[in-house]
Amino acid sequence: MATLEAAVTGAVASSLANVAVYPLDLAKTLVQTQLKENHIAKSSGNFKGDAQNDSTVENASATDRVDGAGKQVRYENSLSCIVKIFKERGFFGLYRGMSTSILANFIQSFCYFFWYTFVRRYYFNLKSLRAQKLGLSARTRFSTIEELGLGVVAAATSQLFTMPISTIATRQQTTDGGHESATLKSVIKQIYHEHKGDVTGFWKGLKVSLVLCINPSITYASYQKLRIFLFETEELIGGGKGSELTAGQNFLLGVLSKIISTLITQPLIISKASLQRSGSQFRSFQQVIRYLYLNEGLLALWKGVRPQLAKGILVQGLLFMFKGELTKLLRRTLFLYSNVFLNVRRRFVAI
Secondary structure: OHHHHHHHHHHHHHHHHHHHOHHHHHHHHHHHHOOOHHHHHHHHHHHOOOHHHHHHHHOOOOOOOEOOOOOEOOOOOHHHHHHHHHHHHOHHHHHOOHHHHHHHHHHHHHHHHHHHHHHHHHHHHHHHHHHHHOOOOOOOOOOHHHHHHHHHHHHHHHHHHHHHHHHHHHHHHHOOOOOHHHOHHHHHHHHHHHOOOOHHHHHOOHHHHHHOOHHHHHHHHHHHHHHHHHHOOHHHHHOOHHHOOOHHHHHHHHHHHHHHHHHHHHHHHHHHHHHHOOOOOOOOHHHHHHHHHHHHOHHHHHOOHHHHHHHHHHHHHHHHHHHHHHHHHHHHHHHHHHHHHHHHHHHHHHO
């Protein structure tokens, strides 16, 4: 029950948090995937010797967003991006692709929390049993390496199931044109035809996504370590009555842990978005990183980091806060219903 409880509350909390900041998520995706126009012409020279790569990079920016006059649209920052989208598409344009994105997020979060809790509990039991046999302290803790490993296993498992939905969601966010071109059916057809009927196209960016599995593992490992470091008590360690953190404490831990993981993995986040964006001709995340480094400089690998951090901090903070409150609410509800059920049963037996 604890595993399913963690999966449900984690998925619902993550979805609620992402709905709250979706316009910022859309803006940071568009900012991260735009390429500098003045580097298109010279990009082929950086990949000499590979005709296919030349074509890839020459066309990489050819599909950047254009306005009604055919001029390339440039977003200076996330705020200007949100303003331009609002003027061009209206209020609902800020939520284009939200349903698919939230669905992907819900499924991924459910799978992640389910496997993370399941694997963590199983490994904890094995470690506790081994400690008892060796006569060590019963207070078992995970090392940072163990926390990272558990997170990677859980994240990699969830990515295999949710990658197609994530690809579709990113394509919807970066598709030009009207509403019809960004519908779920239209995007699925686009991806299918672009890859000439090869369904593996829906898993484009899987390699970098698997590498990015280190992101949530860093987040949750940081959360667990910061949780003990900042709020360590006997009740917290032993799981006693006072082991539950407040909403404010959960929010703070979520913010700090997300900052750490985002700064470390930002180049990979940009690579994944560039691979999955509408009209992308990149074929690997290494190619994206190389192109950005050679044509836009080292700092380009961290472009859009501010909206990424703002979105990540808000989502992670809200996620842990919502998850903590939802867990409390669920347990109280189950406790209430169990008491009602027992009272009804007793009355029935008495009759």
